[in-house]
Amino acid sequence: AQSVTQPDIHITVSEGASLELRCNYSYGATPYLFWYVQSPGQGLQLLLKYFSGDTLVQGIKGFEAEFKRSQSSFNLRKPSVHWSDAAEYFCAVGAPGGYNKLIFGAGTRLAVHP
Amino acid sequence: GAVVSQHPSRVICKSGTSVKIECRSLDFQATTMFWYRQFPKQSLMLMATSNEGSKATYEQGVEKDKFLINHASLTLSTLTVTSAHPEDSSFYICSASDFGSSTDTQYFGPGTRLTVL
Numbered sequence: 001a002q003s004v005t006q007p008d009i010h011i012t013v014s015e016g017a018s019l020e021l022r023c024n025y026s027y028g029a030t031p032y033l034f035w036y037v038q039s040p041g042q043g044l045q046l047l048l049k050y051f052s053g054d055t056l057v058q059g060i061k062g063f064e065a066e067f068k069r070s071q072s073s074f075n076l077r078k079p080s081v082h083w084s085d086a087a088e089y090f091c092a093v094g095a096p097g098g099y100n101k102l103i104f105g106a107g108t109r110l111a112v113h114p
Numbered sequence: 115g116a117v118v119s120q121h122p123s124r125v126i127c128k129s130g131t132s133v134k135i136e137c138r139s140l141d142f143q144a145t146t147m148f149w150y151r152q153f154p155k156q157s158l159m160l161m162a163t164s165n166e167g168s169k170a171t172y173e174q175g176v177e178k179d180k181f182l183i184n185h186a187s188l189t190l191s192t193l194t195v196t197s198a199h200p201e202d203s204s205f206y207i208c209s210a211s212d213f214g215s216s217t218d219t220q221y222f223g224p225g226t227r228l229t230v231l
Binding site: 041090094102106107109 | 209
């Protein structure tokens with residue numbers, strides 16, 4: 001069965017510092033992979049996605065993620081965090097093809113210190 | 115592009131009443147919409163998958179008679195919580211997919227906060 005693990009429930013970084021949020025997945029083949037961000041009381045905004053091709057994916061707001069098949073990982077990175085990046089981040093996996101359901105990780109809450 | 119709206123954003127109702135939540139894809143046609151429930155500080159739990167013109171597919175443990183889903187058009191899906199009780203209080207989020215296009219991605223609405231008194 002598909003599953004997603006986000007090992008870090010809560011991360012705190014200083015503004016301007018680099019960030020890496022971890023995501024590991026379990027899936028029988030190459031899945032579709034997504035990172036979403038959720039601000040308090042809001043829905044989810046898509047940051048980036050990986051379907052195929054280049055394993056380093058660029059997203060919005062300066063985020064990027066790298067798909068590593070050997071490690072079953074899709075970690076999210078940002079070189080310099082801004083205070084506005086404080087939010088909840090969800091990694092999700094979906095099956096290729098139509099009508100696929102997304103399986104979400106538990107989420108990582110990011111706090112940014114000034 | 116790819117904007118999904120939900121209405122209302124917040125609703126408070128009395129126990130025993132029914133509440134309808136609308137999910138609309140504003141600038142694309144969504145053959146499939148999904149309804150999620152999110153408890154405080156937790157991840158999203160998929161409740162059901164809604165396909166335009168057909169019955170919704172519910173996840174295990176979700177009562178189909180309590181959470182009625184209608185997907186009458188390619189841009190609108192509704193979730194009706196029937197005979198609501200306090201334990202139904204939650205954050206409900208819908209998503210709409212553009213499967214069949216080149217992007218094959220789910221876009222999420224802003225969510226609806228339901229409080230049942």
